[in-house]
Amino acid sequence: MQFKDYYQALGVGREATADEIKKAYRKLARKHHPDLSKEPGAEARMKEINEAYAVLSDTDKRAAYDKVGRGYQPGEEFRPPPDWDENFEFSGTGYGSDAGSADFSDFFAELFGRMGGRQREAGGRQSEARGEDHHAKILLDIEDAWRGVTRQLSLRAPRLDAAGRVTLDTRTLDVQIPGGVREGQLIRLAGQGSPGFGGGPAGDLLLEVHFRPHRHFRVNGRDLALDLPVAPWEAALGAVIPVALPDGSTLKVRIPAGAQSGRQLVVRGRGIPGHPPGDLELTVRVVLPPADTPRAKELYEAMARELPFDPRATGGD
Amino acid sequence: MRKGILIAAVLDDDCLTLDEFARACAVRREWVIEHVREGLLGVPGEEQERWRFGSRELRRARQIRRFERDFDAVPELAALVADLLEELAELRAQLGSGRFD
Numbered sequence: 553m554q555f556k557d558y559y560q561a562l563g564v565g566r567e568a569t570a571d572e573i574k575k576a577y578r579k580l581a582r583k584h585h586p587d588l589s590k591e592p593g594a595e596a597r598m599k600e601i602n603e604a605y606a607v608l609s610d611t612d613k614r615a616a617y618d619k620v621g622r623g624y625q626p627g628e629e630f631r632p633p634p635d636w637d638e639n640f641e642f643s644g645t646g647y648g649s650d651a652g653s654a655d656f657s658d659f660f661a662e663l664f665g666r667m668g669g670r671q672r673e674a675g676g677r678q679s680e681a682r683g684e685d686h687h688a689k690i691l692l693d694i695e696d697a698w699r700g701v702t703r704q705l706s707l708r709a710p711r712l713d714a715a716g717r718v719t720l721d722t723r724t725l726d727v728q729i730p731g732g733v734r735e736g737q738l739i740r741l742a743g744q745g746s747p748g749f750g751g752g753p754a755g756d757l758l759l760e761v762h763f764r765p766h767r768h769f770r771v772n773g774r775d776l777a778l779d780l781p782v783a784p785w786e787a788a789l790g791a792v793i794p795v796a797l798p799d800g801s802t803l804k805v806r807i808p809a810g811a812q813s814g815r816q817l818v819v820r821g822r823g824i825p826g827h828p829p830g831d832l833e834l835t836v837r838v839v840l841p842p843a844d845t846p847r848a849k850e851l852y853e854a855m856a857r858e859l860p861f862d863p864r865a866t867g868g869d
Numbered sequence: 870m871r872k873g874i875l876i877a878a879v880l881d882d883d884c885l886t887l888d889e890f891a892r893a894c895a896v897r898r899e900w901v902i903e904h905v906r907e908g909l910l911g912v913p914g915e916e917q918e919r920w921r922f923g924s925r926e927l928r929r930a931r932q933i934r935r936f937e938r939d940f941d942a943v944p945e946l947a948a949l950v951a952d953l954l955e956e957l958a959e960l961r962a963q964l965g966s967g968r969f970d
Contacts, residue, residue, distance in 0.1 A: 578940060581939045581940060582940070585935075585939060587932055587935060587936070587950075587951075587954060588954075602939070682892070684892075684895065685892055685893045685895070687893075687931070702874060725875055726873070726874045726875065727874070727875050727877050728874050728875065728876050728877060729877050730877065730878075730879060732879075733879060735962065736924060736925070736928060736958070737879060737880065737881060737924045738879075738880040738881075738923075738924040738927055738928070739877040739878060739879050739880060740877065740878050740879075740880050740883075741875050741877055741878075742878070744875065755892070756893070758880070758893055758927070759877065760924075760928065770962065770963075770964075771962065772959070772962040772963055777963070
């Protein structure tokens with residue numbers, strides 16, 4: 553297990569005051585908060601920052617960390633001496649009451665998970681309590697939402713061993729996700745969260761659905777949006793155009809005569825299936841054939857000569 | 870550790886009660902009640918026993934809790950940021966920027 557330098561994580565010195573630590577945390581939280589930042593790795597960085605702040609903002613934990621961490625460098629192999637936490641009195645469990653314990657590192661679990669375990673032992677008989685709910689995100693393809701899919705998930709969760717120490721387990725679940733799920737929707741796996749205490753029931757696992765970007769389709773709820781390329785004569789004269797849907801089926805869509813680029817067509821109920829199903833939103837994009845042969849040039853020249861058309865005068869695009 | 874195939878239930882088909890919702894957000898039930906009474910979380914109906922919470926409210930509530938915790942934000946401000954982020958996500962989805970979070 554590698555030593556973590558919580559002072560370095562927050563960019564403060566070892567002598568920093570509580571106020572300086574709070575300011576440094578706030579500044580970093582604003583930059584890396586996963587709700588606000590779009591940078592890749594923001595979530596992992598925020599976990600580090602939260603973990604560092606959970607320790608350094610708590611007088612007891614900070615003192616214990618300072619004692620055990622003296623002389624260690626970041627990344628250095630770390631093994632706490634036996635009974636290093638003797639004579640420290642900790643309020644609450646090792647994990648902060650608000651912090652998701654699964655979010656913290658093995659290093660944190662080794663140091664402060666153990667404190668929680670001891671306190672529980674010292675507290676005598678445990679009362680019955682339901683396990684915590686766990687949250688995770690799941691990334692699906694649009695096709696999966698259409699049909700439903702069975703997915704294998706690997707999840708990390710803390711577990712209290714017989715000695716009262718917290719260890720992080722990796723477990724693999726095969727999960728059947730029903731068809732018709734929407735972006736941002738939550739799906740629940742009953743009893744797959746933390747185990748309960750004292751015979752209490754286990755918590756649930758809640759998965760938040762997100763879609764991978766698709767080559768052609770954009771998703772908004774259950775609505776699907778698609779740019780529909782059409783030839784100038786299809787747009788001008790009207791046409792019936794086949795549109796391939798994510799489930800492999802083909803839908804024939806009628807383009808009205810005179811459709812301009814940017815015109816939107818909605819096919820009700822042909823988006824992602826569900827109750828109610830989403831819509832299919834098509835945006836017409838007129839694509840010009842290249843004038844790269846004598847014949848093509850001739851045809852364009854004939855149109856230029858024979859059609860009284862000024863796109864600027866009609867406000868066309 | 871492997872188990873058989875688990876069947877996932879869509880939350881909005883079977884919404885959460887007040888206690889289930891508080892547990893899923895890792896907050897006290899009083900926190901939820903206060904936020905509903907202040908109009909920061911939406912529920913259909915007046916009677917607490919009949920409150921039911923779906924995906925959107927759970928996502929919002931967890932965001933609001935994070936802003937309150939991480940920035941010491943007052944609930945109204947935390948809810949305002951959650952609203953703006955939701956709107957931003959919708960606009961991004963409409964634009965098809967490929968970044969829906």
